[in-house]
Amino acid sequence: MPLSANNPDRTSWLHVGKNSDFPIQNIPFGVFLTRDDIITIGSRIGDTAIDLGALHQLGYFEGIPLTDDIFLQDTLNDFIADGRKTWRAVRDRIAEIFDSNNTILKNNTKHKEIVLFRLDEIEMQLPVQVGDYTDFYSSMEHATNVGTMFRDPDNALMPNWLHIPVGYHGRSSSIIPSGIPIHRPQGQTMPEGATEPIFGPSKLIDFELEMAFITTDANDLGEPIPVNEAEEYIFGLVLFNDWSARDIQKWEYVPLGPFLAKNFASSMSPWIVTLDALEPFKVESPKPIKPLLPYLKSKGKKGYDINLEVAIRPKNAKEAIVSKSNFKYMYWNMSQQLAHHTVNGCPVNSGDMMGSGTISGPTEESYGSMLELTWRGEKPLTMKDGTERKFINDFDTVIMRGHCEKDGTRIGFGEVSTQLLPIYNSQKNKKK
Amino acid sequence: MPLSANNPDRTSWLHVGKNSDFPIQNIPFGVFLTRDDIITIGSRIGDTAIDLGALHQLGYFEGIPLTDDIFLQDTLNDFIADGRKTWRAVRDRIAEIFDSNNTILKNNTKHKEIVLFRLDEIEMQLPVQVGDYTDFYSSMEHATNVGTMFRDPDNALMPNWLHIPVGYHGRSSSIIPSGIPIHRPQGQTMPEGATEPIFGPSKLIDFELEMAFITTDANDLGEPIPVNEAEEYIFGLVLFNDWSARDIQKWEYVPLGPFLAKNFASSMSPWIVTLDALEPFKVESPKPIKPLLPYLKSKGKKGYDINLEVAIRPKNAKEAIVSKSNFKYMYWNMSQQLAHHTVNGCPVNSGDMMGSGTISGPTEESYGSMLELTWRGEKPLTMKDGTERKFINDFDTVIMRGHCEKDGTRIGFGEVSTQLLPIYNSQKNKKK
CATH class of the missing domain: 3.90.850.10 (Fumarylacetoacetase-like, C-terminal domain)
Known part of the structure; x- marks a missing residue:
């Protein structure tokens, strides 16, 4: 069964340049320092970085069993430990939120200001604490x-x-x-x-x-x-x-x-x-x-x-x-x-x-x-x-x-x- | 200059058997689970385990710059990161507390009940999270x-x-x-x-x-x-x-x-x-x-x-x-x-x-x-x-x-x- 987040026909209301590595079908995970010097777990569509910690606090992941601070961490280790079912649910939800047909976040200027960053406003960190x-x-x-x-x-x-x-x-x-x-x-x-x-x-x-x-x-x-x-x-x-x-x-x-x-x-x-x-x-x-x-x-x-x-x-x-x-x-x-x-x-x-x-x-x-x-x-x-x-x-x-x-x-x-x-x-x- | 905790003439008011590996000159560090299922950092004299988390909460390390929760952790990593000066101050203090001539803890039955454990009451853990x-x-x-x-x-x-x-x-x-x-x-x-x-x-x-x-x-x-x-x-x-x-x-x-x-x-x-x-x-x-x-x-x-x-x-x-x-x-x-x-x-x-x-x-x-x-x-x-x-x-x-x-x-x-x-x-x- 194809994964919903992989749907090749989906487009995003965020700009994705031609030949971008990061269309809405990608939705990778990373850790970055924001313009306010806050460390958070994030994703990326086109050249826009998404603060998943902020998205979660604003309630966008409601219904997915996640601890409150799962994205407010300096590594992905705990999120990764939650297992594949959770990763899939989160990736699917991110795809929905940024889908061209979904206007909830798109039309919420205040939320967008909190959640979205230009790449030059953030500093990427090591995404995991590598145990071995x-x-x-x-x-x-x-x-x-x-x-x-x-x-x-x-x-x-x-x-x-x-x-x-x-x-x-x-x-x-x-x-x-x-x-x-x-x-x-x-x-x-x-x-x-x-x-x-x-x-x-x-x-x-x-x-x-x-x-x-x-x-x-x-x-x-x-x-x-x-x-x-x-x-x-x-x-x-x-x-x-x-x-x-x-x-x-x-x-x-x-x-x-x-x-x-x-x-x-x-x-x-x-x-x-x-x-x-x-x-x-x-x-x-x-x-x-x-x-x-x-x-x-x-x-x-x-x-x-x-x-x-x-x-x-x-x-x-x-x-x-x-x-x-x-x-x-x-x-x-x-x-x-x-x-x-x-x-x-x-x-x-x-x-x-x-x-x-x-x-x-x-x-x-x-x-x-x-x-x-x-x-x-x-x-x-x-x-x-x-x-x-x-x-x-x-x-x-x-x-x-x-x-x-x-x-x-x-x-x-x-x-x-x-x-x-x-x-x-x-x-x-x-x-x- | 010999280290105070190493003073060979010092004896402890805690019992130390003949041929024990753990006289008051040793004062090793470890992590254990107590009878109340609490994890703590500890030391040992003779066959008595010492709950350093409890000792610290009771004020016995006053004057040594330590964070409140430094011993209430499941690994020694943070304490070790504090550096040699801190390790020495803590080891010297433990030696003083348990010195035969020091009656402060020795005569405080309530504190002793909180701080001291028989070895069969505790379960030793991995003392550090080994990075590499x-x-x-x-x-x-x-x-x-x-x-x-x-x-x-x-x-x-x-x-x-x-x-x-x-x-x-x-x-x-x-x-x-x-x-x-x-x-x-x-x-x-x-x-x-x-x-x-x-x-x-x-x-x-x-x-x-x-x-x-x-x-x-x-x-x-x-x-x-x-x-x-x-x-x-x-x-x-x-x-x-x-x-x-x-x-x-x-x-x-x-x-x-x-x-x-x-x-x-x-x-x-x-x-x-x-x-x-x-x-x-x-x-x-x-x-x-x-x-x-x-x-x-x-x-x-x-x-x-x-x-x-x-x-x-x-x-x-x-x-x-x-x-x-x-x-x-x-x-x-x-x-x-x-x-x-x-x-x-x-x-x-x-x-x-x-x-x-x-x-x-x-x-x-x-x-x-x-x-x-x-x-x-x-x-x-x-x-x-x-x-x-x-x-x-x-x-x-x-x-x-x-x-x-x-x-x-x-x-x-x-x-x-x-x-x-x-x-x-x-x-x-x-x-x-």
């Missing part, structure tokens, strides 16, 4: 590229890769929303041919084009989530830039995996697009190359056709698009990832985040990292100002965008945009 | 044993091991307090000689004897913590059992490190012993074998002499002590771990937890895991009921204990005790 963050490694093209470069082109995939959605734990504390600049990390590296490691700024800063999903409370300690129930526990998706320091990674990662090469920063787009909004864009995942163990056999369409792109904008130049990929290339889908993650009884909570791993497609233009796009720096990319990039330079801004499109409806994620600054200067930067 | 959990790999003996067994006895340590306090991110959601039973995890393994992986209960469940430290808010995104300031940001220590499934680990861990082999459960002792209480037991760390990069050079005594032991108690038998180790064997100390963790600007927050990694000593009796104690199952251990153990059996309880002792003062951690139950049965176990 896991990063998968689920693009076969990416794993093959990395294996070819660093190990053995004839055995690029590790023996476990086609049997397991390989993943590892990441760091929650350095997940930041779009717009927050980061510093080039320093660390230990072992230069080619050296016998002792050295300390200094990383020379090989890279992005990783990923998407990440956000979960609700899913299971008790010990309890696995069946693969074909997994989507019930996924609230929505964001764009995710898993910043990486390749030289630090190379020296530190044996035998326990990446650590400081990853945990200096990961950036996310601030609007969480619900799995419900993405329902019309479901596609089949790639056919498994090896037989799957039963706990990983997902039925039906569990992939999503989401166009992705990455741009680099040097300090005083226009941006250059450096990659065009698609989320549908993922070999392992989110249902398989969540089933695998919990098959041992690992508990998953509201606000937990799981990254896809770098999303590389089959062509060179669709690779999801500089490591692959420039093939370890052998084939630099040219920027709009004529400068070349093997990896990311100081003051470069990396921008990722994503959207689905089908039968005239476009649902998008906006962008995650992060500038890389030079190394942290403790004299200049320390706040305390 | 990191596990290090800092015992040279452990890393050497594992490298010898699984890789190459002649090159047991990886090339980076003597240069980096190697660590990786763990999972916060499955950290549980002592007393909560866990289920044997299921998962994918590749049996010896097989060509396809199989699914089923792990056959090689192991403990790892660790200690873990808990931090306060330490730094901004981008800001490193200097190695010789690191202890300022460490609140205290607990015993930590990093449960491991060796067969799952072996198949999954390349190239991104352990994942499901670890994240089904990690158990901690419920009383956090402050670094201040452990001050008298500081010792030199082992001499570095290779020169250290400057950011890892710690000055003075940064190790701690803490006696550790592990016992296994089968279902209907007495416990057998299977390991006796010591925290002082750690090659990398906590200051080096925290400096390394933040050298790239990774933020560390109040309630974050960092495990030492398995603490193995130089002798066979001091190894910190069944993997090492039985040398991969080649030399089984005998239990008190005559049964043998290569790894942990269903219904076994694993108990870890730790204490320091010097000049007649003993400061201890109590214990972390966890029973392993058979695999989760979704019919029988599901609560919802």
Whole structure:
């Protein structure tokens, strides 16, 4: 049964520009600071932000079982914990309130002044307090590229890769929303041919084009989530830039995996697009190359056709698009990832985040990292100002965008945009 | 200057048994549920639990800048965020209140009824909400044993091991307090000689004897913590059992490190012993074998002499002590771990937890895991009921204990005790 909020024929009395990522069929969720410095949970239609805390106080969610302060919070965790039935009811109600045929709020100037904001009046925040963050490694093209470069082109995939959605734990504390600049990390590296490691700024800063999903409370300690129930526990998706320091990674990662090469920063787009909004864009995942163990056999369409792109904008130049990929290339889908993650009884909570791993497609233009796009720096990319990039330079801004499109409806994620600054200067930067 | 709360000559009007881990010089912090089902932050002297929330409401902390509800919380995170000066003032005050020479509370029967509990009247909770959990790999003996067994006895340590306090991110959601039973995890393994992986209960469940430290808010995104300031940001220590499934680990861990082999459960002792209480037991760390990069050079005594032991108690038998180790064997100390963790600007927050990694000593009796104690199952251990153990059996309880002792003062951690139950049965176990 199609979800009411997804009705493709619905239009809104709020202005929605052509090619907007945020038509009334999207209705994403985020957290923002208003012009009055109040933090609230909100949604967005076109370029108008909607204060859901204020809407709720004015009675617009009457009939939906919600606590009074559910939207007057600085994270979405409690709302997400309310579960899919509640998310759907709220999304449907927002679609009704802003439907072209509904004049109740449209004709109430006083209420509109309280509830609606221009984007330049608000400041987007991290939408969830991420309890635990896991990063998968689920693009076969990416794993093959990395294996070819660093190990053995004839055995690029590790023996476990086609049997397991390989993943590892990441760091929650350095997940930041779009717009927050980061510093080039320093660390230990072992230069080619050296016998002792050295300390200094990383020379090989890279992005990783990923998407990440956000979960609700899913299971008790010990309890696995069946693969074909997994989507019930996924609230929505964001764009995710898993910043990486390749030289630090190379020296530190044996035998326990990446650590400081990853945990200096990961950036996310601030609007969480619900799995419900993405329902019309479901596609089949790639056919498994090896037989799957039963706990990983997902039925039906569990992939999503989401166009992705990455741009680099040097300090005083226009941006250059450096990659065009698609989320549908993922070999392992989110249902398989969540089933695998919990098959041992690992508990998953509201606000937990799981990254896809770098999303590389089959062509060179669709690779999801500089490591692959420039093939370890052998084939630099040219920027709009004529400068070349093997990896990311100081003051470069990396921008990722994503959207689905089908039968005239476009649902998008906006962008995650992060500038890389030079190394942290403790004299200049320390706040305390 | 010695800390007032550490005065070895002080005695308490509360009974403290001989060999108690909790004399008035300890004053640990924890969270418990009282007989009235109220959750509160507390401390402990001897076998008496102290309700700090009630003490504060009764005015006993007057003069110390504390918010009214600082102890009326279900985690210590906010109190820990108040910083070392506050922790010290509170610990000193508790020492004064319960000093043998102080009769104010001692003679106030009404107040004592509100504030004091027998241990069997309370239920210990997880003391912190762990934002991020990191596990290090800092015992040279452990890393050497594992490298010898699984890789190459002649090159047991990886090339980076003597240069980096190697660590990786763990999972916060499955950290549980002592007393909560866990289920044997299921998962994918590749049996010896097989060509396809199989699914089923792990056959090689192991403990790892660790200690873990808990931090306060330490730094901004981008800001490193200097190695010789690191202890300022460490609140205290607990015993930590990093449960491991060796067969799952072996198949999954390349190239991104352990994942499901670890994240089904990690158990901690419920009383956090402050670094201040452990001050008298500081010792030199082992001499570095290779020169250290400057950011890892710690000055003075940064190790701690803490006696550790592990016992296994089968279902209907007495416990057998299977390991006796010591925290002082750690090659990398906590200051080096925290400096390394933040050298790239990774933020560390109040309630974050960092495990030492398995603490193995130089002798066979001091190894910190069944993997090492039985040398991969080649030399089984005998239990008190005559049964043998290569790894942990269903219904076994694993108990870890730790204490320091010097000049007649003993400061201890109590214990972390966890029973392993058979695999989760979704019919029988599901609560919802």
